[in-house]
Amino acid sequence: MVKERARILVVGGGYVGMYTALRLQKKLKREIRRGQVEITVVSPDPYMTYQPFLPEAAAGSISPRHVVVPLRRVLDKCRVVIGEATAIDHGKRTATLSTLATEEEGTGTEELSYDELVLAPGSISRTLPIPGLAEHGIGFKTVEEAIALRNHVIEQLDIASSTRDPAIRDAALTFVFVGGGYAGVEALGELEDMARYAVRYYHNVQADDMKWILVEASNRILPEVGEEMGTYTVTQLRRRNIQVLLETRLVSCADRVAVLDDGQLFPTRTLVWTAGVKPHPVLAATDLPLTVHGRLKCTAELTIEGAAHAWAAGDAAAVPDVTADAPGTDTAPNAQHAVRQAKVLGDNIAHSLRAEPLQTYAHKYVGSVASLGLHKGVAQVYGRKLKGYPAWFMHRVYHLSRVPTFNRKARVLAEWTLAGLFKREIVSLGSLEHPRAEFELAAGGKPPHDPKGSN
Template sequence: MTEPARILVVGGGYVGMYTALRLQRQLRAELRAGSAEIVVVTPEPYMTYQPFLPEAAAGSISPRHVVVPLRRILDRCRIVIGEVLSVDHAKRTATLSTLATAEEGTGPVALAYDELVIAPGSVSRTLPVPGLAEHGIGFKTVEEAIGLRNHVIEQMDIASSTRDPAIRDAALTFVFVGGGYAGVEALAELEDMARYTARYHHNVRPEDLRWVLVEASDRILPEVGEAMGTYAIRELRGRNIDVRLETRLETCEDRIAVLSDGTRLPTRTVVWTAGVKPAPVLAATDLPLNERGRLRCTATLAVEGVEHAWAAGDAAAVPDVTAKAPGGECAPNAQHAVRQAKVLAENITASLRGQPLKEYAHAYVGSVASLGLHKGVAHVYGRKLKGYPAWFMHRAYHLSRVPTFNRKARVLAEWTLSGLFKREIVSLGSLEHPRAEFELAAAPPPDHGDKPSS
């Protein structure tokens, strides 16, 4: 019996999920006949729609509606919850660890494949800043977003109950490093949420909270253009948010953020959103990488110089055939990733069927960014929008892009309800340590020594 052609998809993010989704539709006959198999290896059983993380952190969207369950949407694929550790493409073999191998203690296993799709996404790009590893908070996963929300509300509770002015000031100072989408949108949404929450604390006023945005370059939100970036700075500063341009975080040891301009900020919150880098697994392959650690690809999304290997999204350096200047590459963002996944699936199908491949070509249409409730900036098709119209466009665009009708309906319903009722201001910090109370109850009683005799 002939073995089915196995397509291995590494990663369940934008590219991984959308590519597998389109492949299972286009290869329906082959999958039914058993001549093809799609295997998706991903660390989590869901895809996170990252543009909604700021709203999830602010409580506008439930965390479970920011993620899409892969087993439901990829019902004709084999989902393996695990991590690809290395790839030997010359032997068409990937080495991976799974939840089962961890339990069995058998070590990594080898998985053979015929076609390889590398789409592991990216990880936070950190710098050797003293204290960052100990005190920094990321903002790339739904767990980090909800953890940050709980943390901010907890700091307000600390400030409300302490009598120590130093502890209070540190608790109410929030430092965000990085002026891209993640940093600006997270800060803006959380500042909105915290300002609303302050009305329920008898001794914490909105003006007591100090929000600081630290950006190393001379502008924020470069994707929306210089004019809209300048407007965003003006909007944030109008809300008493301290925007520091051409400034770097030097250290955050001992819960004191020291900036390159000499400012010292006692703080219990340092959020790091200063860029991303390719996933480490790329360096553990025998595939060609560029100077930034991304896979060298052709315009057909095939890995350059090798056969049966494909890539897109954050992991791939894809030539931008629509660029006026030669040598340009597609930006590693969601707008390109979703569209690349469509072409990638079509080209893999064409390759299996011996048909010609097509090049990926998409002119960048612009960007939208939220600056909190009813506020935003946009630069789309050459038109510049700000305020409520930009915020509405931001929501409409991402609602159209979030996968499945189920998620669209749930997100729209939550937005509608949040407009009719008050914000949720509950912190569920105990979710981060769900067994803490039971462990305390199950612990043996403290030994107080021998009781005195009566």
């Protein structure tokens, strides 16, 4: 029984934010019903994105609406606020929020008081001051970016098919991905697979006309699946005529020319940046302790060091890995830990409110799976290495088991089943990004300018 009324603020609606709130709904059901506990979730989007499915959404294997989970439906016992926390003063137990309402009202921000804080804003793309990156780069961290990239790739095939200028054609058919982690390798693998299928419907574009290039600064890709599987992945990608350039860096993409530090130049209309992430900026706008890498200093019980009534997990938190052999090791910022940490975090907040002992988060990393396109993949799980179809199948089974809600599981499974029975969809809906363009033009206005020049 909670002894006094508690206002719990959850900052972030991603893995940790949603799963923690979901756990709190379950563990504190009676207290919520009696009005003793109030849970507020602040998220920039009204949904949680299941990011491992973004590559398949980009390739058209899964509908975009099925890789997101509506927060209001799942968190029906919570108050969901669409906005962002711009600053947190934990000493005063207040958070400064920028919401849709404050923007509309012109007030800028509002303050929200709380008793317990769960800080789980996730991470953002880590970029470098590379000339042309801000103007021409494409990210791959949100469902909007995944769908825009799919539309963009198909539009490039349309451009290549219709232009008479060989320079424009070559640039349209050159696709550069920077970053050899999960996001970069899986996105490239799925999109190359999709484009290879799509060109059979273009009378003057062949699969061999396309150039797919993966640029990685280190000497290996997919470090999570081990060195052997990483080497195997490089071999398989190169067999598909994908250039894998290791120990190579992008130094410029100005004027739509990808310039590498080894002197190679690639005129391209598609540069996808997946070279890592960094902590969310709101962490620097708090009075909470941070590591040298900008993550929150946490304990194994998922409390923030030296800050009572403050909790964190996921990408934003440096959580000690009590199962590691080397002391001082933190858990990796990935979904495997985030989902499990959220469960312990929700339980510990409930324990704290009831003056009960806290649990220690302990999970030994079991391995990783990665898709390289339809029926292709790599995996290393419990020390066992899998390649090709078995790894791809394990990738699908694992993520199907992890995607939230039975509703989403059923819809994703149905889409996979139908995709196996019918041909791929190769339609580009790029106009969705500017739905009012045609009407504005008809009404005498000017169509919106596309800064990436995808049209």
